[in-house]
Amino acid sequence: MRDVADAPKETIRRLLFYLRQLDCMLREGKERFSSEDLAEVLRMNPAQIRKDLSYFGEFGTRGVGYNTEQLANELRSILNLNKRWEFVLVGVGNIGVALLRNPELRKQGFEIVMAFDKDPRVIGKTIGEVTVEDVSHLRERVEQAGTRLAIIAVSVESAQEVGDSLVEAGVEGILCFAPCSLTVPKTIRLVPIDIAMELGLLVYGL
Amino acid sequence: MRDVADAPKETIRRLLFYLRQLDCMLREGKERFSSEDLAEVLRMNPAQIRKDLSYFGEFGTRGVGYNTEQLANELRSILNLNKRWEFVLVGVGNIGVALLRNPELRKQGFEIVMAFDKDPRVIGKTIGEVTVEDVSHLRERVEQAGTRLAIIAVSVESAQEVGDSLVEAGVEGILCFAPCSLTVPKTIRLVPIDIAMELGLLVYGL
DNA sequence: AAGTGTGAAAGCATTCACAGCA
DNA sequence: TGCTGTGAATGCTTTCACACTT
Known part of the structure; x- marks a missing residue:
């Protein structure tokens, strides 16, 4: 065993990928497998799987x-996924609503516990399990609740400002759907998901 | 210039990333920049940018x-993004609806031209610009229209079946939101987006 | 003087190949 | 015998450093 x-970095992404497949195998009742079995369905080299685990x-x-x-179970423990993780959502537009209504996330242990928006037509509404609050209360509410993780699903125009508030509120990790780069301190973990960029990747060389 | x-592979992803930032700089009126300028906002090495372009x-x-x-403009040409791209959407649940209502995609040149679902309560509804059709017509409709690209936003249970139909219909690229591995011929381009996996990445080592 | 374009070097990640164990 | 765990070899990618152009 190495250190x-x-x-x-890519090993972590693959461990998540393996775990997802393992859950799938469990649903199918497959209790045992070799690195070659797993490599075959995931279309990869078995040595890579063994090395990643090692x-x-x-x-x-x-x-x-x-x-x-x-x-x-081991993977869940390595990946810190054997506990519930609470998130705050900022931006209750199309994507925000989809996340609030998505039962899959909760099933995987991720729970949105607060949601914020600036649109008065949305503030006060209850979607899924949470009631949307005014984004002007974002900082104090998050700071007080001690929430460590956030999802940004606002427009490009508001994204940096929201990011700044979240950082001030003490958030440690941000998943960002806004299609723009966000400037945050190096201590903050930032994972961007840009759907248009992924579509661009799909289209390249076609 | 190399071949x-x-x-x-990662160079393509970064070119998309550069392009996104360039669009942002244009909105701010920045007409010229050095590799060091760009590297600074994107938090990367300027040599990497120059090498990628080279x-x-x-x-x-x-x-x-x-x-x-x-x-x-050059990047858009390299990345094949100076034309409109048509997509078919399968699965009009939370995520599907968010995509249909998302004006950002169209702005970037990606257009959903057909949508399918199996739920009779959804079939026939018009969301955004398209009317949802019965998924049982998926294959013939896509084949006839000659659509080359698809987005899968159905449950894990239906994903493989939908993927198979799309491949039979002649689709060349698939963006898949279902949190499971999809088996498709090697000639088919597959880009997965698994939100729970990205949240897992965010949480690792926290 | 300033900043690109690019061989060469350094740094990583993947794959091989086989010792070691059940 | 069968399959893991892993040092060593291979193959990529990133970074350096500088010749070259405006």
């Missing part, structure tokens, strides 16, 4: 393979 | 820098 810190421990049995449920 | 085929040509002026609008 966990040596694990390439940064964190020895989870398999030589000559046999891996136990699906056991490895899923 | 375009030598460009690393796979596709020489777009700058030594001693001066790059012209924002001109480079944006």
Whole structure:
């Protein structure tokens, strides 16, 4: 076993990918598998899977393979996914509403506990489990609740301002759907999802 | 200038990223910049930017820098984004509706021209510009229209079946929001967006 | 003087190949 | 025998550093 810190950045993304597939295998009742089995459905090299896992421990049995449920638990523990994570949502437009109504996230352990918008027509409405609040209360509410994670789903025009408020409020990680770069301190974790960019990737070379 | 085929996979993703920032700079009226300027806001190495561009040509002026609008046009041409792209959407749930109502995509040149669902309560409804059709007509309708690109926004349970129909219908690229792996021929381009996985990435090591 | 374009070097990540264990 | 775990080799990508152009 290597040092966990040596694990390439992409390894973490792949561990999440493996975990997703393991959950799928469990639903199908597949209790055991080899790195070759998994590599085949995921279309990758089996050595890559073994190496990725080896940064964190020895989870398999030589000559046999891996136990699906056991490895899923190990991965959840490595990835910090064996607990519930609370999020604050800023921007209750099309995407924000989709997230609030999406039962999949809660199923995976992610829960939106507060939502904010600036539009008076939306403020006060209850969507899913939360009631939308005025974004002018964002900073104090988040600071007081101690929420560590946020989702930005506002327009490009408001994104930086919202990001600044979240950082001031003490948020440590931000998932951002706004199609623009956000400037935040290096200590803040930022994961962007830009749907138009992904469509662009799809279209390249077609 | 190197051969375009030598460009690393990640270079394409970064070109899209540069283009997005260039559009932002244009809105702010910034007509010229150096690789160092751009690298600073994007928090990256200026040499990386120059090298990425060098796979596709020489777009700058030594001693001066790059012209924002001109480079944006070049990038759009390299990335095939100087034309409109039509998509078919399958699955008009929370995410599907958000995409149909999202004006940002159309602004970027991506247009959803057909939408399908299996739920009779949704079929026949008009959302945004399109009327939702019965998914049982998916294959014939897409084949006949010759649509090359699709977005899958259905549940895990239906995703593979929908993917198969799309492939049969002749689709060449698929953006998939379903949180599961999809098996498609190697000739089909597949870009997955799994929001729960991105949240997992955000949470790792926190 | 300023900033691009690019070989060469350095730094990473992936794959191979096989020792080691059940 | 079968499959894991892993050092070593291979293959990529990023960064450096400087010749070159305006």
